[in-house]
Amino acid sequence: xxxxxxxxxxxxxxxxxxxxxxxxxxxxxxxxxxxxxxxxxxxxxxxxxxxxxxxxxxxxxxxxxxxxxxxxxxxxxxxxxxxxxxxxxxxxxxxxxxxxxxxxxxxxxxxxxxxxxxxxxxxxxxxxxxxxxxxxxxxxxxxxxxxxxxxxxxxxxxxxxxxxxxxxxxxxxxxxxxxxxxxxxxxxxxxxxxxxxxxxxxxxxxxxxxxxxxxxxxxxxxxxxxxxxxxxxxxxxxxxxxxxxxxxxxx
Amino acid sequence: xxxxxxxxxxxxxxxxxxxxxxxxxxxxxxxxxxxxxxxxxxxxxxxxxxxxxxxxxxxxxxxxxxxxxxxxxxxxxxxxxxxxxxxxxxxxxxxxxxxxxxxxxxxxxxxxxxxxxxxxxxxxxxxxxxxxxxxxxxxxxxxxxxxxxxxxxxxxxxxxxxxxxxxxxxxxxxxxxxxxxxxxxxxxxxxxxxxxxxxxxxxxxxxxxxxxxxxxxxxxxxxxxxxxxxxxxxxxxxxxxxxxxxxxxxxxxxxxxxxxxxxxxxxxxxxxxxxxxxxxxxxxxxxxxxxxxxxxxxxxxxxxxxxxxxxxxxxxxxxxxxxxxxxxxxxxxxxxxxxxxxxxxxxxxxxxxxxxxxxxxxxxxxxxxxxxxxxxxxxxxxxxxxxxxxxxxxxxxxxxxxxxxxxxxxxxxxxxxxxxxxxxxxxxxxxxxxxxxxxxxxxxxxxxxxxxxxxxxxxxxxxxxxxxxxxxxxxxxxxxxxxxxxxxxxxxxxxxxxxxxxxxxxxxxxxxxxxxxxxxxxxxxxxxxxxxxxxxxxxxxxxxxxxxxxxxxxxxxxxxxxxxxxxxxxxxxxxxxxxxxxxxxxxxxxxxxxxxxxxxxxxxxxxxxxxxxxxxxxxxxxxxxxxxxxxxxxxxxxxxxxxxxxxxxxx
Ligand SMILES: Cc1cc2nc3c(=O)[nH]c(=O)nc-3n(C[C@H](O)[C@H](O)[C@H](O)COP(=O)(O)OP(=O)(O)OC[C@H]3O[C@@H](n4cnc5c(N)ncnc54)[C@H](O)[C@@H]3O)c2cc1C
Ligand code: SF4
Ligand code: FES
Numbered sequence: 024x025x026x027x028x029x030x031x032x033x034x035x036x037x038x039x040x041x042x043x044x045x046x047x048x049x050x051x052x053x054x055x056x057x058x059x060x061x062x063x064x065x066x067x068x069x070x071x072x073x074x075x076x077x078x079x080x081x082x083x084x085x086x087x088x089x090x091x092x093x094x095x096x097x098x099x100x101x102x103x104x105x106x107x108x109x110x111x112x113x114x115x116x117x118x119x120x121x122x123x124x125x126x127x128x129x130x131x132x133x134x135x136x137x138x139x140x141x142x143x144x145x146x147x148x149x150x151x152x153x154x155x156x157x158x159x160x161x162x163x164x165x166x167x168x169x170x171x172x173x174x175x176x177x178x179x180x181x182x183x184x185x186x187x188x189x190x191x192x193x194x195x196x197x198x199x200x201x202x203x204x205x206x207x208x209x210x211x212x213x214x215x216x217x218x219x220x221x222x223x224x225x226x227x228x229x230x231x232x233x234x235x236x237x238x239x240x241x242x243x244x245x246x247x248x249x250x251x252x253x254x255x256x257x258x259x260x261x262x263x264x265x266x267x268x269x270x271x272x273x274x
Numbered sequence: 275x276x277x278x279x280x281x282x283x284x285x286x287x288x289x290x291x292x293x294x295x296x297x298x299x300x301x302x303x304x305x306x307x308x309x310x311x312x313x314x315x316x317x318x319x320x321x322x323x324x325x326x327x328x329x330x331x332x333x334x335x336x337x338x339x340x341x342x343x344x345x346x347x348x349x350x351x352x353x354x355x356x357x358x359x360x361x362x363x364x365x366x367x368x369x370x371x372x373x374x375x376x377x378x379x380x381x382x383x384x385x386x387x388x389x390x391x392x393x394x395x396x397x398x399x400x401x402x403x404x405x406x407x408x409x410x411x412x413x414x415x416x417x418x419x420x421x422x423x424x425x426x427x428x429x430x431x432x433x434x435x436x437x438x439x440x441x442x443x444x445x446x447x448x449x450x451x452x453x454x455x456x457x458x459x460x461x462x463x464x465x466x467x468x469x470x471x472x473x474x475x476x477x478x479x480x481x482x483x484x485x486x487x488x489x490x491x492x493x494x495x496x497x498x499x500x501x502x503x504x505x506x507x508x509x510x511x512x513x514x515x516x517x518x519x520x521x522x523x524x525x526x527x528x529x530x531x532x533x534x535x536x537x538x539x540x541x542x543x544x545x546x547x548x549x550x551x552x553x554x555x556x557x558x559x560x561x562x563x564x565x566x567x568x569x570x571x572x573x574x575x576x577x578x579x580x581x582x583x584x585x586x587x588x589x590x591x592x593x594x595x596x597x598x599x600x601x602x603x604x605x606x607x608x609x610x611x612x613x614x615x616x617x618x619x620x621x622x623x624x625x626x627x628x629x630x631x632x633x634x635x636x637x638x639x640x641x642x643x644x645x646x647x648x649x650x651x652x653x654x655x656x657x658x659x660x661x662x663x664x665x666x667x668x669x670x671x672x673x674x675x676x677x678x679x680x681x682x683x684x685x686x687x688x689x690x691x692x693x694x695x696x697x698x699x700x701x702x703x704x705x706x707x708x709x710x711x712x713x714x715x716x717x718x719x720x721x722x723x724x725x726x727x728x729x730x731x732x733x734x735x736x737x738x739x740x741x742x743x744x745x746x747x748x749x750x751x752x753x754x755x756x757x758x759x760x761x762x763x764x765x766x767x768x769x770x771x772x773x774x775x776x777x778x779x780x781x782x783x784x785x786x787x788x789x790x791x792x793x794x795x796x797x798x799x800x801x802x803x804x805x806x807x808x809x810x811x812x813x814x815x816x817x818x819x820x821x822x823x824x825x826x827x828x829x830x831x832x833x834x835x836x837x838x839x840x841x842x843x844x845x846x847x848x849x850x851x852x853x854x855x856x857x858x859x860x861x862x863x864x865x866x867x868x869x870x871x872x873x874x875x876x877x878x879x880x881x882x883x884x885x886x887x888x889x890x891x892x893x894x895x896x897x898x899x900x901x902x903x904x905x906x907x908x909x910x911x912x913x914x915x916x917x918x919x920x921x922x923x924x925x
Pocket of ligand 3: 085086088094
């Protein structure tokens with residue numbers, strides 16, 4: 024049979040962006056090792072509703088590590104202790120009976136808190152809107168095989184395109200930088216001929232937007248890569264910087 | 275109740291309310307003929323039209339980006355905090371297109387034929403043919419956007435084969451095809467946001483459709499952060515809100531997937547077609563406990579090398595490795611010697627249920643069967659198995675804690691996709707003029723069963739290549755908004771109703787949470803309107819669901835208030851709508867006295883357990899109209915002029 028566990032939680036509660044928040048203690052005494060971490064929070068919330076308390080708000084959707092909705096600091100680590108795993112795929116067997124786990128939102132200057140563990144990551148959308156795309160209208164595309172692309176380039180582009188936009192990289196960075204996220208999109212598109220046409224404008228627009236949103240600079244801590252659930256490589260950041268210098272200079 | 279269904283049935287042969295507006299002419303020429311004849315809207319005029327796109331999945335994002343590119347003013351809405359997180363992101367396997375790059379004999383006709391046959395001859399020929407026709411353009415568009423599809427060493431696009439086809443026509447980006455296609459569409463959408471032609475409104479939930487003077491005029495939304503109710507007027511509403519698989523509580527759908535937007539439209543007069551057609555996927559990770567919040571799909575490709583079995587003796591509780599060959603029942607290989615483990619989704623799912631119902635299920639819950647790679651590992655070596663399925667094995671281990679290289683996987687079927695949805699004509703317009711429905715939310719192209727890799731194709735076909743033409747036909751024919759603005763009484767009334775519903779849920783202060791109700795509904799639907807249905811079970815389910823609905827309004831307990839972020843309030847509203855839908859699903863399943871595709875009625879099977887379709891009586895689309903009493907049935911008779919309905923056999 025699955026092991027029954029008692030888990031103590033210290034969860035950040037905050038009613039609104041302006042109001043002060045605090046850590047509040049809870050206990051779930053019927054946790055199972057097979058539960059995901061978010062299911063543990065579900066169980067806690069059902070407990071809170073039954074006792075007329077306010078459930079803990081958090082974002083999640085796919086619960087299979089691909090939509091990027093979830094994102095929590097679990098025991099001080101973005102997405103928790105299991106590497107390359109979004110918190111929705113973290114399971115309780117990573118913890119021990121009787122553990123006390125602190126749960127906090129992804130914190131960063133550019134991610135204001137909405138409520139409890141929910142943050143506003145719309146700055147990421149605005150970085151993409153700045154130029155995280157290829158300017159092609161529907162219907163104007165040539166045949167898909169018109170431009171050959173080497174398998175290696177396609178695979179490498181895919182490595183960067185795998186980013187789920189969760190924001191863990193920002194939360195883990197001492198500077199609150201969005202460099203890994205931004206570089207991932209720039210690298211994905213720059214590796215493909217379709218994206219190269221606008222590469223220089225793209226990098227300048229996106230990096231400028233990143234700064235305008237209040238994200239910090241990159242000081243090469245590489246904490247971002249360590250917590251990224253998709254294993255996005257920091258190598259993209261150096262290329263982004265070089266391309267930015269070139270692009271900004273020629274502007 | 276069934277008498278009333280029966281009586282409404284006898285009235286209708288082909289309902290005049292359901293004019294599919296299929297263009298005349300040869301199947302192959304209909305879409306071109308339509309495009310030749312359709313009225314165009316001048317660029318200046320497009321700018322003066324406001325289009326509301328609800329949903330930012332493949333269907334919504336592609337439609338919003340394309341319409342904005344054409345010059346319309348677009349507002350796009352989604353529930354998640356970003357358009358990029360729509361449920362389409364989770365699609366794994368791939369997208370079909372009749373490119374015939376492998377030169378293995380694929381044609382538009384074959385893709386059309388496979389799709390209509392896969393749907394068990396319950397879809398409209400003209401729509402499916404058009405889908406196959408535009409499929410190639412989707413791949414061109416995606417590549418131009420920078421979608422990193424898999425490639426061959428020579429630099430051309432790679433293809434793989436998928437269930438229900440004899441050619442390789444599936445394009446893919448690792449196991450993340452939906453993610454990459456959605457990011458392509460999201461980036462195209464972002465381009466139009468940057469150009470100022472799309473206003474994106476995330477964290478918004480559509481709570482009602484506003485209808486005035488018999489046309490769709492706009493929507494009511496709730497801002498999910500502030501709780502404020504908002505009015506949005508538009509010249510047309512495009513509903514791209516996805517499927518309703520979460521009616522079953524446990525499904526492979528994302529937590530926020532819901533039927534609310536479609537259900538509100540149904541209640542305003544849009545007909546709901548074929549609600550009983552749901553697809554169950556055979557290879558999902560089984561339920562591990564009652565805290566389970568969703569189910570995870572394991573790619574169907576695993577059945578290429580995995581062997582499905584259960585112990586012959588229900589009392590055999592040894593570890594799987596300790597059970598000798600002669601004590602195992604490889605039931606798919608035994609029952610279907612020629613297809614074996616590769617029988618289609620519905621056949622494999624029902625067979626697993628049958629074993630578990632007979633007490634031979636495995637694992638703690640006894641609701642699972644083994645999928646065993648031992649023979650394949652011994653034959654091919656662990657490293658080639660790793661090449662093929664490495665990431666899937668990892669995912670399985672992450673979730674279950676078991677290593678499939680050493681011990682068989684445990685799998686069980688789960689609800690995955692819904693073929694039913696709002697009824698639409700050839701132009702993707704519902705029975706309410708001005709309301710268009712795209713993607714999984716409509717009933718259109720998959721009949722009673724959807725083939726793998728066809729949903730992504732359909733969502734993008736609808737959004738990129740179909741609705742931009744058909745919406746033009748509608749817009750060209752309307753006079754400017756007819757003075758119906760957000761201050762019109764229809765908006766005020768709809769907003770008030772939405773607000774009253776929220777207040778009722780919050781003020782009820784009962785003793786059961788939204789999740790408790792949702793689980794109970796899920797159980798009812800899974801047991802009686804799930805993989806196999808029969809009259810007795812359906813007749814039991816309908817009153818049970820209806821009393822659950824009454825109980826909901828008596829006992830619901832929603833914490834918190836309306837003027838803030840409140841997930842449980844969102845869930846409560848969605849559960850209330852799922853309960854009402856559940857009853858319609860059961861009524862539709864009861865009426866359809868045949869087995870076809872995802873709808874299997876125990877009474878209609880051969881002695882060997884194969885589905886028996888009844889083309890004489892049921893070659894139709896069942897479209898339900900909401901009334902204050904019972905839903906009224908309207909039928910669209912399907913005629914097959916180009917293909918001949920045949921019976922499937924996998925023996
Ligand atoms: C695990 C999984 C794997 C799959 N794999 C494949 C595959 O390999 N190939 C394939 O072809 N198909 C696959 N499918 C099916 C396919 O992914 C879906 O059918 C398709 O993506 C649906 O797209 P859509 O645009 O219609 O809806 P969705 O992507 O579900 O988008 C719905 C949108 O509507 C919004 N919305 C919903 N309700 C409201 C509301 N009330 N108010 C405002 N906004 C609302 C949501 O926020 C979202 O933006 C898979 C499905 C699953 C679950
Ligand atoms: S780079 Fe990694 S951590 Fe950052 S948003 Fe993308 S997936 Fe998340
Ligand atoms: S909920 Fe989608 S990535 Fe975690």
